[in-house]
Amino acid sequence: MFKYSIRSLLLPIALSFFCVTHSQADVLSANEQVQIEALKNTALNSELSYQIVESLTTEVGHRLMGSEGDKKAIKWAIAKMHSLGFDKVWTEEISGPKWIRGEASARITSPFPQEVVVIALGGSVGTGEKGIEAPVVHFKTFADLKKAPEGSLLGKIAFVSYQMTRHIDGDGYGAAVGTRVAGASVAAEKGAIALIMRSVGTDNNRIAHTGVMRYKDKVKKIPAAALSNPDADLLVNQFSRGKPVSFYLRMTSSNPHGETVKSANVIGEITGSEFPNEIVAIGAHLDSWDVGTGALDDGIGVAMVLASAHYIAQLPKRPKKTLRVILFAAEEVGLLGAKAYIKKHETKMVNHVIGAEWDFGLGRIYKMTPGVGASSLNGIRELAQVLAPMGVALAPTNKARAQSDMSLLSDAGMPSINFSPDGSQYFDYHHTENDTLDKVDALALKQNTAVYTVFAYFATQANINFRK
């Protein structure tokens, strides 16, 4: 009985292995199967992607859309693509609003005066040179702030102390980021003169996290800043004494009305030898916030897709389809590069046969989730087979959008793969001064580059229509 039950379990497994082996032969030739393993090993043993992110962070540094750093980064990316053996390299200009960070300082002025570490949220207006001082009203969550009666914050500063939770997939971000994006206008509608919030981050460093915020139309624009986690704790602890709390905030950030700045998507290709008009797209964003050196966000993504393309460019023969690397501009300030890309390539979106972006996490990829036509899932399982020995599991769902910028390409019909890395440490550093080279996990970067290399090779060679 026992033996039989084992057999009845083993039989389908053995069959499925057989099927995979059989169909793999259909998709990749024996030669290509050797090649894909060789590429994987090349990536796993190469320092190239680390060298690329070291170069970007050392020679360029941070690169807010339109800044000097951004201009340098565009030149850097063009030069890097040429030196890595790309066949075509070009830029596609975009424009967007100018924002100047300026300086930010703050202190609790009552009941126990202490200086605190704050950072302006991206896009926030300033306080004026003299700063503002006002009583503070404490809300534990954004929902609580939303519930505050109209007019109840008149002349006051709203403080939301909600703390983001840590998850491997960054799941805590969604619950925390609402305050950052929309909190200022909600507070302003109730009369507040500023919004301060606990940083959207999982660390306990005295370094605050920035990130984009938006104002509602027709609502007064008030300054919005994030406190470092230890400073948010301090403010909460001061509230616990039951005495009135007041706060001084000075931010010289400005958002010059009407002024725009320019940037550009940087695009490079390894041109396909058989189907040059069929595009496999891998991407990352080249811009970063104007703090740190953007090593994780999204330097490693840039490094990974550039290195992957280089390994494929080094093969004796060009891939069948075209491999396109898109380094998007202005992701941080609202996916401006991605929006422009879709507009420009609207009629050719149908040629984008599949795509993947890296813009999250710093640990090893442990999961891949497809978003492809049902008929091509068998092909995806073969890709998964090559990646499985590296600990990458195939998710049982098929609804993924690509990450970040490329999610818009997914929405425009591009079949996509979402490779999920361990992101449990990502929000310790995300959008902070602390996003620097030393945070890069060099071993994980090798693995992740290998995953993107394998994906890129598989997708450019495989005889699969991922839309079907």
Place this chain on the structure above:
Amino acid sequence: MFKYSIRSLLLPIALSFFCVTHSQADVLSANEQVQIEALKNTALNSELSYQIVESLTTEVGHRLMGSEGDKKAIKWAIAKMHSLGFDKVWTEEISGPKWIRGEASARITSPFPQEVVVIALGGSVGTGEKGIEAPVVHFKTFADLKKAPEGSLLGKIAFVSYQMTRHIDGDGYGAAVGTRVAGASVAAEKGAIALIMRSVGTDNNRIAHTGVMRYKDKVKKIPAAALSNPDADLLVNQFSRGKPVSFYLRMTSSNPHGETVKSANVIGEITGSEFPNEIVAIGAHLDSWDVGTGALDDGIGVAMVLASAHYIAQLPKRPKKTLRVILFAAEEVGLLGAKAYIKKHETKMVNHVIGAEWDFGLGRIYKMTPGVGASSLNGIRELAQVLAPMGVALAPTNKARAQSDMSLLSDAGMPSINFSPDGSQYFDYHHTENDTLDKVDALALKQNTAVYTVFAYFATQANINFRK
């Protein structure tokens, strides 16, 4: 054979246990043995020491000698001692040089311009309002800087990139701190116009570590600053390109000639019922650097010794000897409080029967090292017996000085115990903005408070002359 060998091993162990039990009865009565266990459990289960450090960091914050924070801290400590049931509370004024931190900013100006995070070393002169820009010469170690030929740094900035190593006992600090204390004058003797160095710290945060520095007499005083570890990495990486490196430094710190500021040691006692003139001293320093909130350095020490004294003050009967808690002033700027204490109490140092300070680490105490008369070592072994179940091992040496301020009291003849905690994380936060309440290990703090409570009770009750 096997049985006999086991027996031959066990016999001396059994005897030694017997001996300890026997002699323990000589030192502490049965009642006192019950009491010491009860005190240990009280401390292990109480939140008091955490509440004290929460109070100090929330209501006072940082407290550089002579600052507003320092003045508040002195008032805070007096009030806290009264509320905790001390019999006597007083202050002993001290004075020392005034130093103003001012602002500090810096950037690499060539070959790849980037802003970096720096902090002025404590006591450094400034650069003048306009700052200075100069070529940088890189030294891997302080020894290398010392070997540089006279005049070779004329008009240049010296950069020492040596990185402190992490050890449980903080052993890496000694090898790294020389540059901080003496580096500026060594560089100045060779013509340098400023010293920049990698922070003495084990973290990789974009937060630099301050700490005291000294100028040699008759050598030009040049500005001295520490870079955060990621910024030191960046500078080293820029050097690796083989191009000339230049650096801009602006520090408005100042050291007004002749101006002094005042502070005070805060001292409290639980007066002995039988030998009030015999003093068991436990201490910590009340001052901190003017960054962070001095939670670890030395807020937890302050909390630990105050809580320990409180538990003993709560006993139905006063201890036999006097328990004195000394909260030293101005440790950070050069043990000024300890020096003043010794001067003031010179004739009464002989009454200090034993002492211990906490001014290192944040993990659990794992080792105690005595520095007592050889004849009293048996008594120390009995104390060790009470602490052993908490994982505290008795070191096999007997040459310890007390920590920090009290090392000067040890040098003046006071028998001492050095309780060593796990300090492997300490230099992640030491002398930085990041030294805040959230870094306190609440469980370790309970254990460590229990150790100091047990020590204090044992020392005030035991019929031992620790000098002999």
